[in-house]
Amino acid sequence: MLINCAAYQDGRKLADIEIDDISVYVAKPECFVWVALKDPGPGELAVMQHEFGLHELAVEDVRNGHQRPKLEEYGDSLFAVLHTVEMDDEGELVIGEVDVFVGPNYVLTVRNGTRQGFQEVRARCEREPELLKHGSAFVLYALADHIVDRYFPLLEALGAEIEELEDRIFDRQNLSASRAIIEDLYSLKRRLVLLQHHVNPLLEAIGKLTGGRVPQICAGMPAYFRDVYDHLERIVKTIDGRREMIVTAVQVNLGMISLAESEVTKRLGSFAALFAVPTMIAGIYGMNFQHIPELNFKYGYPVCLAVMLGVDLILWWRFRRAGWL
Structure with missing residues (x-):
């Protein structure tokens, strides 16, 4: 579907x-055409391939989809694959793909599986004519910068989830939910790994435009792409830090489970000791022997009860003081 076509x-x-006028404007000096497509069919791609002379291998990548983020050079043109990452209502990550063809006199963007558009990018470019004079290379920079900037709110949302899970870990009223906490931590780690899988290749691709042999079409833009590269480095480091936090949180949660089990064991042991003394005394005097000391003692029964109660009170005081009860 055609979203926009402007010269x-x-x-x-x-x-x-x-579309029929593209060839006219492409032929004009210092003029380029920017075409935006969304989920195009084979026929639309064939028309664009004819109008701009797109490389067959790059067009095949767009048709097949599911390409990893990359940057490829075909003669005096570039083909870039960028991934958008969006969060749905259930907190799951939805991956989209943006394929960008960049030539000296054209920019073709093809969106697949993305919910948010890029009208803001077009508006930004049109607001900055001095930068737009760089031509199609500036459009590529603006698209990459916008897509990378969209990663930051995702990291903030995932970071907020980590903080909420940490609070749950140390909530003494919520120790029974330890299994659910570990499941949530694993889900969070899985989403971070998914995000990392789409960020790391893009870091490598953008690095090709920041130094060394920069493609001629981006000759005047290394400083701008370096800014995108710096943002990606921050994102990668943040993801690594968050993953380490999750690993630590899992270990802490398991430690809290062990402490809780230890507390339960101590309490059970304390109650067992409180019942053990009366049971021992009652068991001794319940044996069927004829000659047992104090059997004929008049106050033997209340004395036994008093001894049982006294010993239990002493044990209770000691266990209470030790923090077992």
């Missing part, structure tokens, strides 16, 4: 144009 010259928008 730009000298950093300013000339007009929204029809």
Whole structure:
């Protein structure tokens, strides 16, 4: 589906144009055409391939989809695969793909599986004509920068989940939910790993535009792409830090479970000791022997009860003082 098709010259928008007029504007000096497609069919891709002379292998990647983030150079043009990561209502991550064809006189963006559009990117480019004079390379930078910036709110949301889970770990009223906490921590770790799998390759791809042999089409833009690269490095380090926090949280949660079990064991042992003394005394005097001391003692029964109660009170005081009860 065609989202937008516009021509730009000298950093300013000339007009929204029809597909049939693309070749006319592409031929003009210092002019480039920016076309945006969403979930296109094979016919639309074939038309774009004919209009812009796109490389067959790059078009095949778009048709097949599910490409890892990458940057490939075909002659004087570039083909970039960027991944969008969005969070649905249930907190799960939804992965989308944005394929970008960049040539000296054209930019073609193809969105697949993304819910949010990129109208903000187009508006930003049109607000900054001095930068848009760099042509299609600046559009590629603006798209990459916008996609990377969308990762930060996701990290904040996942970070908030970690903090909430940490509070649950140390909630003494919630020790019975330890299994659920571990399941939630594992789910959080899985989402962080998924995000990392889409960020790390993009870091490598953007690195090709920041130094060394920079493609000619991006010759004037290394400083801008370096800014995107720095953002990606921050994201990668943040993900690594959050993953370590989750591993630590799992270990702490298991430690809290062990402490809780230890507390239960101590309490059970204390109550067992309180019942053990009366049971021992009652068992001794309940033996069927004829000659047992104090059997004929007049106050033997109340004395036994008093001894049982006294010993239990002493044990209770000691256990209470030790923190077992």
